């Protein structure tokens with residue numbers, strides 16, 4: 001990968017020295033800019049990009065040492081090379097102390113200069129590459145990604161903007177598929193912590209035993225399989241944000257440890273004794289009814305109050321009116337490009353069908369429905385036939401009383417219904433057990449238990 005290299009800035013008050021440095025470096029293929037004083041150089045640095053600075057130690061006006069000390073805090077990644085008059089260890093130490101990455105003493109061979117400059121160029125390239133990698137690794141969330149013009153969504157965007165700037169803890173509540181993860185991401189991306197790490201942990205997806213060590217780390221030998229020390233994700237998130245998704249699924253012993261952590265940011269690794277401390281902002285979410293979880297003794301009330309400094313309640317899609325249409329168009333655009341299909345719009349009947357549906361799986365369900373429609377549709381407009389048959393759900397929502405099949409007992413009919421409801425929830429959530437359980441307001445464990453009892457197979461691509 002060849003990276004464009006900006007010029008090197010040469011600072012020397014002697015005209016001949018400036019000229020010869022410019023010629024030597026220019027012949028080697030570097031772009032060169034020159035300044036005759038530190039003051040002039042500071043002006044140039046403020047306006048242009050350089051990959052390094054070469055400066056004489058002695059300058060008229062501000063000295064080379066003071067110059068380097070001055071640019072350090074503002075451009076900490078800018079390497080510099082100091083040229084001193086005599087080779088004395090004391091001067092070398094002074095140069096390095098002032099922040100020079102390297103130094104040369106006069107007289108020097110051109111090769112020595114080229115070598116030092118090449119090292120700085122290499123460092124510049126590495127820093128750039130790393131920055132590029134980091135920005136790719138950390139997804140940036142924006143408010144524009146949260147599509148919708150209903151009053152509740154406009155209000156939500158405003159609230160995110162206000163709260164993101166603070167360090168306040170946020171608890172995000174809302175049915176499955178309402179956009180809790182988007183909101184959590186936006187809170188980080190719009191905060192002062194945006195350049196630090198954003199660490200996401202799904203508390204329901206990790207077995208209870210491993211969750212503690214995932215969160216807080218472990219010492220070597222803390223348990224079988226702990227072959228080496230592992231720092232916790234909270235340490236990774238130091239200075240940044242940690243998002244604990246599906247928090248209501250966290251077991252009670254770990255809730256106690258989290259509570260202590262929230263009091264002052266302190267914790268110990270599993271099997272460790274040393275008290276560690278980090279500075280992280282915590283955002284948590286759940287699609288379960290947390291008040292019910294507290295009443296059932298499954299979630300600590302004191303922890304709830306600690307988390308609940310600011311509460312976001314995401315509205316279900318069925319309460320967002322025309323947003324259904326806006327979101328459908330939004331996903332149409334996304335999937336049209338991804339699937340390379342020439343489909344421009346929803347036909348009027350298809351749009352009506354979308355607006356009539358109740359969307360128990362919310363935006364996620366709508367997204368899946370649009371993706372499927374684009375795959376199935378053969379014309380230029382989406383037709384109702386390419387949308388799922390929502391009638392089963394509609395029958396559940398508002399149809400007349402359910403009917404017994406001939407010869408069916410009440411017990412068998414209830415089981416059948418339970419099976420159908422679970423199956424529908426699984427289908428809506430692409431067979432994710434965690435999400436289906438969330439929608440059904442069950443823990444994953446109790447959903448799994450019911451499925452076993454109903455003889456429902458865990459095959460068919462059901463995942464955690």
Ligand SMILES: Nc1ncnc2c1ncn2[C@@H]1O[C@H](COP(=O)(O)OP(=O)(O)OP(=O)(O)O)[C@@H](O)[C@H]1O
Nearest residue numbers: 145146147176177178179180181182287363364435
């Ligand atoms: N307002 C919105 N605008 C655009 N896309 C959205 C919006 N809300 C949700 N989505 C999309 O819908 C999908 C589900 O959202 P998300 O994963 O944030 O849901 P969730 O509330 O975390 O659900 P769960 O409780 O099941 O984890 C994602 O693909 C997300 O990008």
Ligand SMILES: [Mg+2]
Nearest residue numbers: 177180181245
């Ligand atoms: Mg989620």
